[in-house]
Amino acid sequence: MYVNVTPITRFLASGRDALAGRIVFRSFRLGRAPEGDSAVAHRGAIVSCISRAFALAVITLALIGLGLSASAVLASSGASGAVVSADAGPETDHTGVADIEDADRDDPTAELLSSGVASAQSDSPIQTTPPDDERVVVRFDDDHISTAAVAEELPPEPAITVEDDGPEIVIDDHDDYDLPVMQTTDGEVAKANGDTIHPVNDNPDLVTFDNETETVGDELEVDRSSGEVQTIEGDEVRVDDDRVVYPEYNTRDYSLEITEVEDVDEGETLSVTATVNNSRWAHSDDDTASLNLSGGERDFLADEESIDLEDDDETELSFEYETGAGDHDIDEAEVTIEHQNGGDTVNGDSDTADLTIGAAGVAVTITETNTPVEGSDLVVDADITRYGDVPEGTQSYPISLFVDGSQAQTEVLSLSPGESTTQTFTYETTEDDVPELEAEVASRVDSSSETVSVMTVEEHKDNIGAEITETTIGNISEPLTVDTAFTYDDELPSGQTEFDANLTIDETVVDQQTFEFGGVPSTDDPVTETFTYDRDAEDPPVTDFAIETPGGNESVSLDHDTAISFSNVTDPAARNETLEATVTLENTGEVPGQETLNISALNPSAVDSNATIETTAELNPGESVSEDVTFDLSDNAPPQLELEVQTSTTTETTTAEVRDNEPEFEITDTAVTEADSDENATLLTVASTVENTGGVAGTQDVSLSFDDETVHTESVSLEPDEEATITTEVEVTEDQTYGYGTTTEDDSVSETTDVASSATADTGGILSLLPVGSILTLLLALSVLGALVVGAAVIKRRTDPTDLPDGLQDRMAALQPAAQRLQNAARNLVSNDGTGTVVVQNNLPRDALVRIRVRSGDEIQFLEDFELAAEERRTLECLPTDTQFEVGSGVDDIAAHEERFDGGTSEVGVILRPEGITIKPL
Structure with missing residues (x-):
């Protein structure tokens, strides 16, 4: 059975060491029951722990007696960390940070070691491939190593590994240690002289920990000469027997850019500037950059510069090359870094740039040419500059003008190094040079060419333009002035700048001006000239004028017009007498001048005098004049004589009646x-x-x-x-x-x-007893009855006398006296109210029986039948004056005819002709 006594011993140790001002760390792990020396050591540890606990208790009681708490004392020491508990066996659950906090919050050593990798700890199991923040890396700041979690700027490929392509080194939890420890990704712990390596709170560096003395040892760094990881004191860091190294310690990765190339001439120094950047951790102090020049068939090393760069650093390299004769073929510069150093690869770079090395000699540049007209001179201006110092001193150089490949002119110029001058070349053009030629100015090593247009004479003239900008007409005593702007529509030929222009009036030149292009400010600006026409009072009005140039004419038409009228014409005029008339002429145009009038009798035989009378008049616009003319009429003048008056713009006519030279x-x-x-x-x-x-x-x-x-x-x-x-x-x-x-x-x-x-009217029998209206009605009825007895053909419209019945003429003659008396009576009654007259004229070659009827509306105002001898005329007072009326007439063998008239008509004529009856107002 395993018993974990670590929390107790650590608690005692941390209390003792905190009071002593020392940072210690000790962990124990109990597995099987120790035997032999191990058992003795284990029992000694237990005794030591008990002694420490007793001592700490005594001190704590003393502090309490002074009024201080133990927790305050511990807090003043800065202890707030945690330690990782050791594994107490399968039955014990420990999860790292939680166990640390529960085990001992007052252990400053645990706080210091654990907080440095707090971000690296995780509740998840250890991964085979570590997260980036657990990796042990180098950094740009210095040679020390740290975890990626706390490093600020890292080079490419920063990982620390085991030598010979071994696994990467990380900081991670380990089953055998309370705190995260430096180890491989496989879990093999790295040690420096037997001491484990841990992160430290508030310190980016990894440090060793002396398990015997329970103190923090040395920091770790990378040896730049070998790439091996060691302590500051030089202790190797190993995983078992393998060294821990930085495999990219000697790798440089350059980026190179040519920033400036200065073009020169042979004999001058060529300078090339390039910028080099090292993006890796390794320093560079023994690499070399080279300048190679190429062109033509040449490719050679021109200069070298060593590279001295810190990690993540940039520097500027300057290369120079002294040019000489023949180097003008060089057209490219290349800077490269391709060297090996001590078996370690240097990743180099290269860059190229174009350049120009001018040949030692004379450079030529055409600066200006004119546009000549065929037959005139081509003028070519060229800048001539000597470049280079080979050969030294002033030298003579031939410079030539070629036209379409043929040499036209050569000039020898003496030039010192760097000297410039301008040379003008000329060539007389011919019609063979139209429309263009190739002009070239050349030295032995350089040339310049231009294509030059050559104009024909006609093209040159056509380029001249004229625009009339203002015209002042004035009156008859003032001059006519014309302002004109002249332009040239192309490049002005050299020597062809003066031109003549004419002012013409009615195609007659009245003024000439010479103008010149190419003056101030430029040929693009119009040239303005004023033309003047000093008119004479006897000159005719100006109808049009023009500005004539070699390129054409600019014409203007003026408004010239007149108005003519006749008055006081002798009408009618008599043969063998004079015919007089007044002619009025007015100037209705805009120009003054002398007008000529021709007044004519269009029938020359009608006059004994001149048939045409000519006269003149000087008129300003708006003025008029009247002329009296007289014609002596001849005995042969026709009944109608036409008069005509003409000016240069107007014709007017009038007609006069001509009669015999006697009264009638x-x-x-x-x-x-x-x-x-x-x-x-x-x-x-x-x-x-x-x-x-x-x-x-x-x-x-x-x-x-x-x-x-x-x-x-x-x-x-x-x-x-x-x-x-x-x-x-x-x-x-x-x-x-x-x-x-x-x-x-x-x-x-x-x-x-x-x-x-x-x-007689009072004793007139029946008629006298009747009212006037009744008498009129009776007489009209009797008149109509008599007419019917005589024959209806007189009343009705007839066109053929053969239609009359046999014996009608005799009956009409027998009844005529009675009818005539009745009609006369009726006429007398009607005519008492009529004031207008009807004049009846018989132009038939015989006597005729005529009927005249005047009707107003439905009422007959007058009706009479009477005989008229041939050429006889009769006047009848029978027309009403205030109403519309109709006048009708019939003849025995001519178709009847009737016309309507207004009430204001006072005289109506009736003419009997063989072709018919004419009725019209007189």
């Missing part, structure tokens, strides 16, 4: 009206209207006749188209039909009228 008095109206009446006589007014329808003014005697006697004569003077009315009064005493008329030197008119005196 035409009688337009003759009438008889009742002025007054009594029982003995009737007073009549005879009136006639005469119009001068001739071409000139005249004076004639106009005579009025009544009952075949001249009753009045009057001298009348009339201008053409003027009319006058003359009147006289006559008295009649008998009821009968009277003739009356008017006579002039050129015309005569005869008419008849029936007169019934008032006395």
